[in-house]
Amino acid sequence: MRALVAAAIGLAPVLLFILLVSVVDLPPDGPTSPKPLLTADPGPKK
Amino acid sequence: MRRRASLVLLALAVFCVAMAPTLRWYAFPRLAKIPPNQYQETVLEAQPATLLNYSTLKAEKVDKITIIQTLKGNVEESRRIERDAGRDVVVWDALAYITGPDGKMVSQVPERYIFDAHTQDPVNATGESVDGDPVRREGIEFKWPFLTEKRDYQYFDAQTRTSSPIHYKGTRTFRGMEVYYFEQTIPWTKVPMPKSMPVKIPPEVIAESGLTRWYTTKRMFWIEPVTGAPVNGEEIHKEELRNARALMGVDTLTVFEGHVKMREDYIESVGEMVASNRLTVLLLVSYVPWSLTFLALLLLALALWLEARSRRPAPEPAAPLTPPVSAARS
Numbered sequence: 001m002r003a004l005v006a007a008a009i010g011l012a013p014v015l016l017f018i019l020l021v022s023v024v025d026l027p028p029d030g031p032t033s034p035k036p037l038l039t040a041d042p043g044p045k046k
Numbered sequence: 047m048r049r050r051a052s053l054v055l056l057a058l059a060v061f062c063v064a065m066a067p068t069l070r071w072y073a074f075p076r077l078a079k080i081p082p083n084q085y086q087e088t089v090l091e092a093q094p095a096t097l098l099n100y101s102t103l104k105a106e107k108v109d110k111i112t113i114i115q116t117l118k119g120n121v122e123e124s125r126r127i128e129r130d131a132g133r134d135v136v137v138w139d140a141l142a143y144i145t146g147p148d149g150k151m152v153s154q155v156p157e158r159y160i161f162d163a164h165t166q167d168p169v170n171a172t173g174e175s176v177d178g179d180p181v182r183r184e185g186i187e188f189k190w191p192f193l194t195e196k197r198d199y200q201y202f203d204a205q206t207r208t209s210s211p212i213h214y215k216g217t218r219t220f221r222g223m224e225v226y227y228f229e230q231t232i233p234w235t236k237v238p239m240p241k242s243m244p245v246k247i248p249p250e251v252i253a254e255s256g257l258t259r260w261y262t263t264k265r266m267f268w269i270e271p272v273t274g275a276p277v278n279g280e281e282i283h284k285e286e287l288r289n290a291r292a293l294m295g296v297d298t299l300t301v302f303e304g305h306v307k308m309r310e311d312y313i314e315s316v317g318e319m320v321a322s323n324r325l326t327v328l329l330l331v332s333y334v335p336w337s338l339t340f341l342a343l344l345l346l347a348l349a350l351w352l353e354a355r356s357r358r359p360a361p362e363p364a365a366p367l368t369p370p371v372s373a374a375r376s
Contacts, residue, residue, distance in 0.1 A: 006053040010060030014068055021073050029121070033085035037116045037141035037156070040149065042087055045311040 048356040055349035062342035066335040074330045078192050079163035080136045082124040088115045088312050090279070092304030097146055098287070100245045105300040111152065113306060114143045117188065120158075127160060127171045134163035137173070138188070142204075144302075152302070154242045157204055159187055166191045166274065168202070176204045177241050185209035190267075190274035192327060194226055201230055205237045205261050218268065220277055221317055225268040234262045247293070255292040259301070261285045272327050275320045278313055281306040 095111040098104075123137040140157040157176050160169045160183075168174075168183035175181055185200030201212035212230035219225070239252060239259050247257075261284070268278040285301040287294070308316075 002049075002053055003056060006057040007060045010057035011064055013061060014064040017065070018068060018072060021076055026077070026079070029081040030083045032083055032121045033118055035085050035118070037118060037139065037143075038087055038114045039141075039143045039151070039154070041089060041112055041114055041145070045089075045309075045315040 048352050052349040052352035052356065055345045055352065059342045059345035059349060062338040062345065066338040066342070069338070070331055070335045074327075075164060078327060078330065079134055080161075080166070080189070082119045082121045082134075082136050082163065084117065084119040084136075084138075086117045088316070089113070089309045090115065090281075090306045090312075091309050092283075092306045095302065095304030096300050097152065098299055098301045100243075103294045103296075103299065105303075108147045110147050111302070111304055111306070112145045112149075114141075114145070116141050116143075123158075123173065124160075124163075127169065127173075131169055131171065133169075135169050135171075136161055136163045140188070150244070151242065152244060153240050155204060155240060159183070161186075164192075176207055177238070179207065179238065181207050183209060185212075189276070190228075190269045190271075192272070192274050193331065194269050194271040194274045196226060199228070201228075201265075203230075203232055203263075203265075205263075206232060206235045207238075212265065212267070220268045221313075223270060223277060223317070223321070225277055226271050228267045228269060230265040232261070232263045232265070234260050237261045251293070256289040257293055258288050259285065260288055270320045270324060272324045272331075273320055275316070275323065277317055277320055279308055 090113040092111040092113075094107055094109055096105050097108045097111060099106050117138045117140050120137040120139050124135045127135045127137065138157075138159045138161075140159060142155045142157075144152040144154065146152050155177050158173050160171050160174050161167060162169055166186055166189055168185065168187075170182050174183060181202075183202045185202045187202040187204070190199065196214050196217070198211040198213045200209045202209045210230065210232070212228045215227045215229050217224060218227045236258050237260065239247075239249075263284070264282040266280045267276045269275070270277050282305050284303045287299045287301055288297065290299050291297050
């Protein structure tokens with residue numbers, strides 16, 4: 001019985017993590033880049 | 047005390063053993079995604095190349111043709127489409143701008159590519175286009191899915207506006223990185239005239255003369271399979287104008303012919319970016335899940351060992367020491 005309780009305690013944070021991933025949206029990624037679509041060679045890549 | 051410790055270890059082992067597959071098969075597909083605001087430029091070159099000189103109407107050898115390709119994530123459009131699609135969507139506004147050796151425009155092809163941020167499957171929505179023409183993509187373009195498989199994929203060709211298989215041709219090593227090599231050949235196909243050309247020929251003149259544009263290419267990609275990102279790309283590209291006698295005096299004119307390759311500085315830059323992203327993906331799909339699995343086995347073994355020790359019967363108590371009886375002195 002105590003082993004079952006220990007297993008349940010171990011599973012609880014995993015279930016919480018699953019719930020968190022399914023409910024919480026990833027943080028927004030920011031706005032569209034202000035850089036233009038290029039019409040000239042931007043030169044050597046740094 | 048030992049029994050309590052073994053139960054704590056058992057709880058930790060269960061946590062680790064459950065967390066490992068959760069990370070790999072539940073969290074990874076939901077957390078790994080292409081950001082909607084990505085901005086990336088790539089420069090490709092063909093050295094030498096054949097190019098149509100529109101002033102002499104003759105194909106000429108030139109030192110270099112440069113293709114400047116920009117991918118720009120359109121966040122506002124992706125949010126708009128996400129509301130209807132009900133999933134994470136990325137909208138890439140792309141431009142392939144081709145310049146001659148003098149830096150002047152030879153051709154340009156703007157595109158809007160809409161795809162699922164997690165699987166990279168195309169999402170068919172309003173606005174999807176190539177050179178202003180609405181299209182309906184059925185294959186991938188620019189990027190392969192995370193955890194790319196050793197199989198053929200449908201790949202969208204912007205010139206023909208159609209999708210056809212791009213074949214997996216084997217695993218190679220590219221600059222110390224294991225990559226999958228893919229190849230696609232588009233046979234000679236009649237394609238639309240680009241909307242932007244160095245000289246303006248009215249569409250009705252083109253239609254009357256019967257002038258047509260034809261194109262063939264062999265497309266090669268070296269794909270890092272964990273991220274699905276191309277670390278190198280090449281194209282052996284040919285374009286012709288046919289039925290050109292009425293306008294240009296000859297039946298067939300080569301517009302462009304060349305072996306287009308990614309420029310060295312961009313190969314290095316993309317390689318560094320892919321190596322960094324690869325580590326992040328590997329942490330979620332491999333390193334952390336496997337570490338948790340081994341840790342779970344270790345904790346379980348330790349828990350069982352402690353449990354077994356706690357159940358071992360206690361040793362029998364030693365017989366009490368009796369002092370030697372000394373002989374009574376009389």
